[in-house]
Amino acid sequence: MRVAHSVAKVREAEEALMARLPEGALMQRAAAGLAAVCARLLRESGRVRGRVVVVLAGSGGNGGDALYAGARLAGRGAEVHAVLTAPKRAHPGGLAALRAAGGRVAELGDVDGAAAAALLGRAELVLDGIVGIGGRGGLRDEVMPLVRVLRGVRRPLVVAVDVPSGVDADTGAVVPETAAAGPDGEPAGLGARAVRADVTVTFGTGKPGLFVDPGAQHAGAVELVDIGLEPWLGAADLLIPQHADVARRLRGIAPRPESDKYRRGVVxxxxxxxxxxxxxxxxxxxAARGGAGAVRYAGAAAREVVRAHPETLVSDGLPGGAGRVQAWVVGPGLSRDEHAARIVDDVLALEAVLPKLFDADALALVAERGPQVLRGRHPNALLTPHAGEAARLLGEGWSAARVEAERIAAVRELAGRYGVAVLLKGSTTLLAAPGDGPVHVNPTGTGWLATAGSGDVLAGLAGAQLAAGGSALGAGATAAYLHGLAGRRAAFGDGAVGAPITAGDVAAALPEVWRQVVSSGASDGV
Known part of the structure; x- marks a missing residue:
């Protein structure tokens, strides 16, 4: 399980640790780890000596980490150039160390577009130390020309220091370039006021914004350098499951010799x-591929269902009369007419402790009824909205755009307001339960999953996981993980190039990725 902590917790832990260390020792730990990662990356395509490294160094500790790391790389024979984006506030110790190691230093104001293009065009690795975890609101206007040049040159390997500059470390938010005008009053261009890294080397613990889009798209691969913060960090704010975590749950619900379809759970x-x-x-x-022993269907498509899935137990009445189950999934393709409302009310009237998943049209009907129909009444329920449905559930003051921009806050607010677990779907799928516990971030998936019916497959899969046992949060997290892997498998196969897929392809890939997770879970990788 990977973890992430808020900036406030990281700052508190840093202060506690620095009080026990000689002055500057913590920065040296971070710089040493950063330099080691950079050296390893350079060695993957040759050696360190003679390679061109450019350090983009801002003010404060983040710039200091980058400068000290640059000094260590210069000491290994790299040709290191530093561009100071805030020269009057550059870290004096880091700057002196770089110069002493033979590094070359220029100030941002002395580097015009042509000079920046020439320098960055030669670079094989660029260290982004412009802004650290305290940055808010995107990069400053005076830095953006340099960042645009970096985007346009023959792509060097970009390594961010702790967090890509311009990415909010707590939320993953970035500021679009078009939100601010250029010096001539015209829009500044497309993209974000942030650096896009290939690798982010983060210190002590993960930062939430590295794992939540759009920040995750700017972070690239995230590598953790242990600098000794763990004893003072406290509870994690985000949890990011890996193969081994999901494998433990899947092994736990695997059928035993004495199992039958009812003991395995009916959804x-x-x-x-x-x-x-x-x-x-x-x-x-x-649902049929999600771990339950049997599937009951109640609804208007009973004939179609039994024709496509003859093992399904079907009825065309209300859910309450369909027979005993261990969990209900209600909502996909249900519509919002009077009959759909009767179905949702019928599920709400079932035994309170029975797990229930509300998706799609059922979410709109729940929103009409208000949080009180779930809060305190259905403790094992799971809501699975996308951003638009989440905005409808949250009500006044929320829009789909705001949910997308404040995903962590939105999923926490939904879970607290409705008193149930929530799976917020999107490019980064998040899960939260009521209370102060961590938000779970799903690390799997692909843009190819943005296809009609994909959410329906996820709803059935999560419902089967609910029926198999465990918490709503655990069931939802496992389902999201498998669903993302199945989307990848269906789109990419064994190759590196994706192709269009259908929701049926995703469902068909579930058994294969289930086996993959269980068999390779010990490697703890995605």
């Missing part, structure tokens, strides 16, 4: 309508 699916019969088929497909 009920209330989905589909005359207009959207396919949602029922896809939800059942996800």
């Amino acid at each position: 009920g699916i209330a989905a589909g309508s005359a207009r959207y019969p396919g949602a029922a088929l896809l939800s059942v497909a996800g």
Whole structure:
């Protein structure tokens, strides 16, 4: 399990540790780890000696880490150039160390576009130390020309120091370039006011913004350097599961010799309508491959379901009369008419402790009824909204755009307001339960999953995980992880190039990725 802590907790831990260390020792630890990662990356394509490294150094500790690391690389024979983006506030010790090691230093104001292009065009590795974890609001106007040149040159390897400059370390937010005008009053261009890194070397613990989009897209691969903060960090704010974590759960629900379909759990699916019969088929497909022993279906698409999935137990009545289950999934393709409302109310009237997953149209009907229909009444429920559905559930003051921009805050607010676990779907899928516990971040997935019916497969899969046992949060996290891997497998196969897929392809890939996770879980990798 990877973890991340808020900036406030990191600052407190740093202060506690620095009080026990000689002055400057903590920065030297960070710089040594950073330089070691950079040297390893350079050695992957040759050696360190003679390689061109450019350090973009801002003020304070982040710039100091970059300068000290640059000095260590210069000491190994690299040709190191530093561009000071805040020369009057550059870290004096780091600057002196770089110069003493033979590094060359220029100030931002002395580096015009042509000089920047020439320098960055020669670079094989660029260290981004412009702004650290305390940065807010995107990069300053005077730095953006340099960042644009970096984007446009023959791509060097870009390594961010602790967090890519311009990325909010707590939320992953970035500021679009078009939010500010250039010096001539015209829009400054496309993209974000942030550096896009290939690798981010973060110190002590992960930072939430490295794992939540759009920050995650700017961070690249995240490497952790241990600098001794762990005893003072406290509880994590984010958890990022890995293969080994998911494998433990999957092994735990694997059938035993004495198992039968009822002991493994039965999941009920209330989905589909005359207009959207396919949602029922896809939800059942996800559920059938999701770990439960049997699937019951109740709804208007019973004939279509049993034709496509003859093992399914079907009825065309309300869920409450369909037979005993260990969890219900309600909502995909249900529509929002009076009959759909009766189905949702029927599920809400079932035994309170019975796990229930509300998706798609059911979420709109829950939003109409208000949080009180779930809070304190259905402790094992799981909501699975996308940003638009989340905004509807949250109500006044929230829009889909705000949910996307404040994903961590939104999923926490939803879980607290409705008193149930929430799986917020998106380019970064987040999960939260009521209370002060950590938010779970799903690290798997691909943009190819943005295809019709993909969410229906996820709903069925998560429902099966609910029926198999455990918490709603754990079931949702496992389902999201497998769903993301299945999307990758369906789109990429064994290659590096993706291709269009259907939701049915995702469901069909689930058994393979299940086996992959369980068999390789000991490697603890995605």
